[in-house]
Amino acid sequence: TIPFRATKPGYLPIEGQIYMDQPEKLIALEQQLATRIAFDIFLNNMSYPGFNFTYFLVPDTVFARVSVLTYLIGFVLDEQDGEAASMFASHTLNNFGFSFGFFFNDPDRTFRSYFALGGAWRIITAKGYWGLEPAAPFAAQPILGFEYSRNQKFKIYAEYAPNFYFAPERH
Numbered sequence: 001t002i003p004f005r006a007t008k009p010g011y012l013p014i015e016g017q018i019y020m021d022q023p024e025k026l027i028a029l030e031q032q033l034a035t036r037i038a039f040d041i042f043l044n045n046m047s048y049p050g051f052n053f054t055y056f057l058v059p060d061t062v063f064a065r066v067s068v069l070t071y072l073i074g075f076v077l078d079e080q081d082g083e084a085a086s087m088f089a090s091h092t093l094n095n096f097g098f099s100f101g102f103f104f105n106d107p108d109r110t111f112r113s114y115f116a117l118g119g120a121w122r123i124i125t126a127k128g129y130w131g132l133e134p135a136a137p138f139a140a141q142p143i144l145g146f147e148y149s150r151n152q153k154f155k156i157y158a159e160y161a162p163n164f165y166f167a168p169e170r171h
Contacts, residue, residue: 010034010059012152013108034059034107035152047089048074060107065116067097072125092126093133099143110150116143120163136165 006014011031018027038054050069057064071091099118106112118141122133145159 006031007106012060013106015108032152034061038063040157043075044069047076050095060103062102063100063116065097065099065101065118067095067099067118067120069095069097092124094123094125095120095139096123097121097141099141101143103147107152110148112147112149114143114145114147116145117141118143136167138166139163140166 001017001019003017004015006029008031010033012034014029014031018025034056036056036059038052038056040052040054042050042052044050048069048071050067052065052067054063054065056062071089071093074089074091075087076089077087097118097120099116101114101116101118103112103114120139120141122137122139124131124133141161141163143159143161145157145161147155147157149155
């Protein structure tokens with residue numbers, strides 16, 4: 001037997017073994033197409049909802065992502081003066097982001113790490129004012145993430161994505 005790993009750009013790798021009982025042997029490998037589109041739903045800081053729409057420029061490897069994070073409704077467990085406060089919070093801030101990134105290893109691995117670099121725009125949606133947040137309207141965002149998957153359709157991920165805000169001087 002000879003172990004093999006077949007890879008082709010845009011397709012999921014295949015691993016297996018071939019039993020060599022002849023001098024020449026032809027084997028047909030049916031590879032599945034790799035992921036081109038992903039949609040993620042998340043809770044920022046385990047409190048505020050958001051989603052990412054990801055398009056893979058190189059299937060399951062290099063990607064561009066658009067993200068929306070809203071602070072209009074959040075789930076916050078907090079105490080004020082020793083008593084439980086409301087578990088819901090609401091702020092009139094929304095972040096819209098765009099990033100490019102890549103995965104460090106193959107799409108068929110159980111654990112995958114990735115890196116992305118992007119930016120975010122902070123938009124206020126308060127009654128009487130819709131527009132860029134005046135104090136720090138833009139942010140740069142490096143993203144380091146880890147993905148766990150035993151199934152190609154559903155994946156769990158964790159990210160570290162700090163924002164570095166641009167705050168123009170005010171006179």
